[in-house]
Amino acid sequence: MSELLVNMPLIAAVTAVAVAQVIKVPLTYLTSGKLDWSLLFSPGRMPSSHTAGMSALSTAIAFQEGLRSALFALAFLTTAIVMFDAAGVRRHAGEHAAWLNRLIFENHAIGEEARRSAHEEIKRLKEIIGHKPSEVLGGLVLGVVIGWFFARHALR
Numbered sequence: 001m002s003e004l005l006v007n008m009p010l011i012a013a014v015t016a017v018a019v020a021q022v023i024k025v026p027l028t029y030l031t032s033g034k035l036d037w038s039l040l041f042s043p044g045r046m047p048s049s050h051t052a053g054m055s056a057l058s059t060a061i062a063f064q065e066g067l068r069s070a071l072f073a074l075a076f077l078t079t080a081i082v083m084f085d086a087a088g089v090r091r092h093a094g095e096h097a098a099w100l101n102r103l104i105f106e107n108h109a110i111g112e113e114a115r116r117s118a119h120e121e122i123k124r125l126k127e128i129i130g131h132k133p134s135e136v137l138g139g140l141v142l143g144v145v146i147g148w149f150f151a152r153h154a155l156r
Helices: 008-032 037-041 049-065 070-087 089-106 112-121 133-154
Strands: none
Touching (some): 008 049, 008 133, 049 133
16 A cells, blocks of 8 residues: 555646646636536546546656656557547537437427426436547646656656
8 A cells, every 4th residue: 555655657647637626616717707616526627637647647657667668658548548538539428418408408399298207307418528629638738747747856
């Protein structure tokens, strides 16, 4: 257990995820005027915490193990997949959820009784589960900075 507490890449990654989640609250407040503490535990928005964590991990591994290491190659490729997923598959799933919610709950072509029934039996789908490319880029920059910071200060 004590080995986990000195695993610099792991600590950098977990810190990046936490910082990204915390940053979502004030950034959303600045853009919308709403203070939403539920963002601390929700996916989506700026910056991508998944991307921040993985890019911090990759950056810290690059400093610790070197760019030629197999471990860095694994971390780099996994980070790229996470970023693609965040801006691709998960974003599209969120867009599909928005369309389905509109069809089920807001479409006036559906009869009143069917709509009432849908409201009782079907929960609205979560619409913000993916990221815009700018949110992924924000997570990437945040993660690289945090990974670099931990690597530079932990390796001294």
